[in-house]
Amino acid sequence: MIETSNTPQLSPELVERFAAIVGPRNAITDTDLLAPFMEEPRSLFRGEGRLVLRPGSVEEVSAILRLASETRTPIVPQGGNTGLVGGQSARSPGEVVLALSRLDKVREVDPVGRTMTLEAGVVLETAQQVADDAGLFFPLSLGSQGSCQIGGNLASNAGGTGVLAYGNARELCLGVEAVLASGEIFHGLRRLKKDNRGYDLRNLLVGSEGTLGVITAAVLKLFPKPAGREVAYVGLGSPRDALALLKTAEGRAGGALTAFELMPRIGMEFTLRHTQGARDPLASAYPWYVLIEISSNRSGEDARETLEAILGEALEAGTVQDAALAQSLEAAATFWKMREEMSWAQKPEGGSIKHDVAVPVARVPDFLEAADRAVLAAIPEARIVAFGHLGDGNIHYNISQPVGADTAAFLGRWKEINRIVHAIVADMDGTFSAEHGIGQLKRDELAVTKQGIEIELMRRLKRAFDPYDILNPGKLVQV
């Protein structure tokens, strides 16, 4: 558990004024009802808030922020509460959690312009379904998609498994509506693919982790639904072989390569051990695995032929040792389950020190070799679960505690191990935060690793948007 700051509690009068905006049922103060808003997935940060507000309209969000500005009350926007860096956690009893889940309307689907306009509280899985119902496809896909929300996805500029072909959340967003710290509403729900009228406020708000404004709705890009999609689970000897397979796949499939996920054997074992319904798609065990997905706008046969050609070439070259092609939609879902459950499956194994790093794609094998050497020198029995989006150069380099080790003592080495791994990443011109953002967890590291001028400009922007520092204070950048 990471220490948080302590500021005074809210006065009962102020709680009443906030409650009057949303109505008593949507102003939560009861300890049991507060609990789900205060716990985050990794239990690294315990939220200290004593008030959660659940506005039901943009006007209510605006009124809340006007009052917060007037009374200098810190506001912590929260979506699905699945963030992994503590951005959505209230750091003190004086902070008010603004939960956006009641803003869950589908405002519009435009099948011709291929966009959908959704409110911030729409759950990602629902957004995917809305697109599907319109005969279209929304490609953002994360392990947390059953709970995370569009507002949170945009605020954290989420990545996931579809980035390789479709880009991250920022690239899927054409416009946003947001409430600023003053309570003013920025009406930016544009559906334009081209708009060169000066500074791009949408792109400042996307990825700002709730520090510049509260996103209340967004226009999202949709894509033609692939006519066919084929998935294979591949066993191979090393990340270098996986990189060779990626090159083959990109060469043969181009933009039809829609996922390329790397997984280690130990991650498979954790998933098999802790996930109901999980099964190994291959008959034998291999040191590494790749989940590869090909989509075709022509047909299923076209996708299958492309996938078979990729695997045939790789088997001949010796980069692949075995492969299973999903023979049904159900089998494809089982393959994906192995990848998606890998994040959760580490939890029952005890403490896990996490990294969300990216290096240039071609350097991933070098990174893994160097990081493994350095980490095992520091903690010889550590169990390294390095998995993720090889096609993006983004690896979740996670380290589970040695079997039988003391969890608290192991987690006490979090910063030391981060320093070791992040130094290797920096040497390779990489980033220590590829897709999960900064939040509380990485704020201090950002301050010392980013160029001075970048941090200073971020601070000036923060002051311009939020002069009283009421929006998610202490997250991302300290003013």
Ligand SMILES: Cc1cc2nc3c(=O)[nH]c(=O)nc-3n(C[C@H](O)[C@H](O)[C@H](O)COP(=O)(O)OP(=O)(O)OC[C@H]3O[C@@H](n4cnc5c(N)ncnc54)[C@H](O)[C@@H]3O)c2cc1C
């Ligand atoms: C199992 C698992 C797998 C995951 N996989 C991925 C992955 O592959 N890729 C990835 O990028 N992330 C992943 N994540 C992290 C997380 O799910 C994403 O970052 C997600 O986008 C967060 O959405 P949320 O609605 O839960 O936001 P929250 O966790 O509630 O908030 C995240 C941040 O956004 C801010 N925020 C939330 N809503 C708003 C709003 N409406 N306006 C302004 N600010 C807001 C919060 O203040 C906070 O700073 C994973 C998490 C889990 C638990």
